[in-house]
Amino acid sequence: MKKINNVLITGVAGFIGSNLLDYLLSKTTWKITGIDNYSTGNRKNIEAHLNEARFSFIEGSIEDIKSLKPYDCIFHLAALPRIQPSFEFVTEHISANLTFSMHLIELMVKENNFPKFVFSSSSAVYGTPEKIPTPESEKIDCLSPYAFQKYEVEKYLELLSTRYPLDYVCLRYFNPYGPRSFNPDNKFNAYSSVVGIFLYRHKNGQQLLVTGDGSQKRDFIHVYDLAKANYLAAVNPNILNTAFNIGNGDTLSVLDLAKQISSNYEFIPKREGESDITFADVTKAKQMLDWFPEHDIKDFIKNNI
């Protein structure tokens, strides 16, 4: 197991970052620094940990990080992670998702210091894939600026690793759900993960809005399973410079998801840039990371409606 004492989580106040923080605080004895500028995240997500001795929080942007030397591992989650806004606020998304990620990677090069770098990528890089379930070898087909920015970071990591001793893992998340997935104060919340939006609208007596005819299928993965994948990617010393699909390995249509939550739904027009199906082949993560999804979306819905 790789020796790790000190880690950084970027985007720690977001949905996945805050769940990763919970997981690492309970699972490890590591000292954890988190950074977030609250652009889409929420202080409430990390409030419970702000006085813990093993956790330090920096309120600020990753573009202002001056050194990565203190850290043995960086979990890089900070991003503007929504497909639709990435078509509209293009340069803001390029900065948040590409330029600031490259700032971190360039710091490692400048400091000649190469901590493990676990990058939160996305299944969006496959677009609407031909191979179902989709392995990591599927062709890349970015349908949105967001997907392209995620892929660019992956590709830069690969290119720079031909010259520098980078030690990275890209985790291509499929469709995450779980506690804190919906932040009502987030300016882009209309484009949050569908499970969180549906549950929020249902609880507030609102109709669920199903895009298209709802036949699009999604591979929903619990955020605790994502947190575990991050942990395993960090500690496994044999995993170097590669990408993994992190999904449940099955699918549910958006309409069937809506029906499990409420009978009060209506259809709205399909949106550009969104795939018809996401369905992960997770053989590689099972074999190389010894990672297995452990949660069932039906249980989560049952416990949260």
Ligand SMILES: NC(=O)c1ccc[n+]([C@@H]2O[C@H](COP(=O)([O-])OP(=O)(O)OC[C@H]3O[C@@H](n4cnc5c(N)ncnc54)[C@H](O)[C@@H]3O)[C@@H](O)[C@H]2O)c1
């Ligand atoms: N949720 C999904 O559907 C999904 C799917 C695939 C991949 N991902 C990836 O997972 C990661 C986490 O996503 P999430 O769903 O938790 O989103 P989120 O919006 O809840 O979290 C992102 C966090 O990053 C912070 N942030 C953004 N720019 C920053 C900056 N410059 N400096 C510091 N903090 C900054 C935000 O304030 C927010 O707290 C992202 O990289 C995203 O692209 C998410």
